[in-house]
Amino acid sequence: MALNQPTYLSHDERFRAVYMSALAAITGLISGLVAYALFNLIALALNVTYFQAVSLELPNLAQHTLGAWIVIVPAIGGLLVGLMARYGSPKIKGHGIPEAMEAVLTSDSRISARVAIWKPISTVVAIGSGGPFGAEGPIIQTGGALGSLLGQKVSMTASERKVLLACGAAGGMAAIFGTPLAGVILAIELLLFEFRARSFIPLVIATAVATTLRHALIGDGPLFAMDAVSFGLPWNAPAYIVFAVLIGFVAVGFSKLLFLVEDGFDALPIGEVWRPALGGLGLGLIGLIAPQVLGVGYDLITGILNNHFAVTALLSIAVFKTAALLVSLGSGTSGGLLAPMFMTGAALGALFAVCMNALLPGAPLEPAAFALVGMAALFAAASRATFALIVFAFEITRNYDAILPLMLVCVIATGVGILFMRTTIMTEKLARRGLRVHQDFEVDPLERADIGSVMETQPLRIREDARLDSIAPLLGMSKQASAHCDALVVVDADEALVGILTRSDVLRAQTEHIDNSLTAGVLCTRNPVVAFPDETVREAVHRLLYHDIGRLPVVARHDKTRLVGYIDRAAVIAAHRRGMREDGIQLSANP
Structure with missing residues (x-):
């Protein structure tokens, strides 16, 4: 290519x-x-x-x-x-x-x-x-x-x-x-x-x-300062994998529960103005028990990342912060998801490490390390902004040793989310409104193919001095023309490109009873829009759409009169089909 x-x-x-x-x-x-x-x-x-x-x-x-x-x-x-x-x-x-x-x-x-x-x-x-x-x-x-x-x-x-x-x-x-x-x-x-x-x-x-x-x-330090921590790879890899699966299911459950709570508030027989107030009342009751979960809680996140909390405190943060977020955000108030989900994910990560160390004495799991990956993985799995969260956690710690566990846990957790959620915590509302969000980054098959690989290298040509009565049979009424042929490339005696002659050009001439002695050079569109063999098929499609035409002569880049091929809609479809086959997409006649 x-x-x-x-x-x-x-x-x-x-x-x-x-x-x-x-x-x-x-x-x-x-x-x-x-x-x-x-x-x-x-x-x-x-x-x-x-x-x-x-x-x-x-x-x-x-x-x-x-x-x-x-x-x-x-x-x-x-x-x-x-x-x-x-x-x-x-x-x-x-x-x-x-x-x-x-x-x-x-x-x-x-x-x-x-x-x-x-x-x-x-x-x-x-x-x-x-x-x-x-x-x-x-x-x-x-x-x-x-x-x-x-x-x-x-x-x-x-x-x-x-x-x-x-x-x-x-x-x-x-x-x-x-x-x-x-x-x-x-x-x-x-x-x-x-x-x-x-x-x-x-x-x-x-x-x-x-x-x-x-x-x-503010200063150049990260929002969440974190002391140096050992991530324990490769020996702790199995523990990271287990935790990744667990945090992935937590993300799925959290997302589904949030929208369940929202649906519950929407079903209440009270006006929309009063729903955030009712959610605030629930939040106030939670605050009466665990006031530390109110507000942004950046200090709590920093504390979790630096092993400042005991097991009971971590459990309280994970449970009550989640409950506070669900009841308040589900009621329709205004606020961000990142910080509270970071706090919950960090608390769950630290809890996992502490519990594993208790169940397996001598297990070298560092709670702060699991707090960091949990913080990133919970939101990554719920939103599928996986790459962003890996980089985010790395930028916070500025510790290159965090990269591998972050990649491992975030990707596995996201995989769990993909398996069990058709939408994400970001797109569920949009899907309910009939909007489809395509979040996959993929190369268009038409970008992967160049024109030279799909063009017709021997297009049907006609000399510019050919008469009208000899042209018509070539446009679909002659055995020597292909079934889909609706245009001819017009060339001169030296095989240089002159123009494009379409079936509509011929039909127009016949309808107007023009003399059959008229030639292809007179009837054709001269100086046509052209393409080059080293351009992508996508570029050809853009040109076809912009000029509202159905085919392009392909010429040599160093000599725009030298015809080397021809591309039309059929060739574009063929390129797309080839790309689908390369991606393993099964072609079927049924939807």
């Missing part, structure tokens, strides 16, 4: 690339500033609500000063969020990422200004009143909304606007966690559904700007 010739960008394409890069930098700066502001506003709200103090440091809610009033505060926050959803925008409900995905799929990546305003406000209220969420999901939606709004203010295509939306989302995540590479990959896996230079370069620029801003405002 011949290699494609290098593609050189036109002046307009170079200008658009620079233009998009500049807009991506602006989007990254804005999303970084908004993420920083949101982070501090959440901390301020928690301090004011639970400690009646003014501070921008995230507090430990286990030491709150509210007493029994802790039951009421989340209910009030839930009611306020319900009112915002009712009179502001209903799209503020949920954890943010599915809503951003829906905008990409259904609205040409257009997100309204209302979402950009009300989502961060509702997040501050929800988390500030004790919601067990992180700010990352809402900032992903808010950052995406800001990128979309910028894309709506300037002239650009829907694809370019989608890139800016993803830049805002990735910039927001990078600014919160200090994980620029994971932000890029998460945006690719959950929002862009493509990996191209036109989107990858702006994404990197946006996250680089947002992360640089984070370093200036």
Whole structure:
């Protein structure tokens, strides 16, 4: 197979690339500033609500000063969020990422200004009143909304606007966690559904700007600091495999239970405004028992990753954090999934290691190591953003020894999720609305085949001086023509390409009773659109669609009059069928 010739960008394409890069930098700066502001506003709200103090440091809610009033505060926050959803925008409900995905799929990546305003406000209220969420999901939606709004203010295509939306989302995540590479990959896996230079370069620029801003405002350390830890490979590999299977089933159960709780709240005979308040009341009762699970809980995650908790504390965190998340998010309030699922996964990982060490005395399992892989694997299996979570956990620890156990556990857990869930925790809502999200990254069969490998090398030709009465039999009415032949390549005496003569050209001439002495050179379309044998079939398809034609003469690149082949729709279908066979896809006449 011949290699494609290098593609050189036109002046307009170079200008658009620079233009998009500049807009991506602006989007990254804005999303970084908004993420920083949101982070501090959440901390301020928690301090004011639970400690009646003014501070921008995230507090430990286990030491709150509210007493029994802790039951009421989340209910009030839930009611306020319900009112915002009712009179502001209903799209503020949920954890943010599915809503951003829906905008990409259904609205040409257009997100309204209302979402950009009300989502961060509702997040501050929800988390500030004790919601067990992180700010990352809402900032992903808010950052995406800001990128979309910028894309709506300037002239650009829907694809370019989608890139800016993803830049805002990735910039927001990078600014919160200090994980620029994971932000890029998460945006690719959950929002862009493509990996191209036109989107990858702006994404990197946006996250680089947002992360640089984070370093200036917050510092360059990771959000979850972790001491050095031994992962124990290869001897602990069997334990990692067992844990991977278990955490995969936990992810499946958690996802199904979340939507079961949502369905339960939707079935309640009360208005939508009151459902988040009811969920907040349930959250308040949980907070009365385990107040440490309220709020973002970044300090708890850090503590789990550094072996600061005993078994009873780990069990309490895993159980009550999950219950708090289910009852509050299921009621339709606003908050992010990443941080609470990180906490649950980390607690389960540490618990697994502690229990295995107790059952098998002498087992060298490090709870912090299993906490890290559990943190990444639970969300990876539930969302199938596996690559992003592997990179995310690595960026947090900056420990290369973590790569192998992260890859092993995340991939196996994701495999369990694929086996037992048709959708993911991110796409279930969209599937219920009739939207299909294709999250697999695969090369189009038409990209794998070049034109030279599928073209007809001996196309039916006719001389330009051939008369009309001798042409008609060649277009489907002669044994020497193939059954699907509806066009002829017109050449001169030296076999140089002159044009394309189609059946419609001949029928038009016959209908208009033109003299049969007219020749092919007069009736044909001269200087036709052509293709080169080293181009991909996909490029040929784009050309066919753009010009609304059904075939292309194939010519030598060094001499565009030298005919070397011919490609039409039948050849395109044949290339696609060949690609399907290479992928092991069975061809069948039945659906």
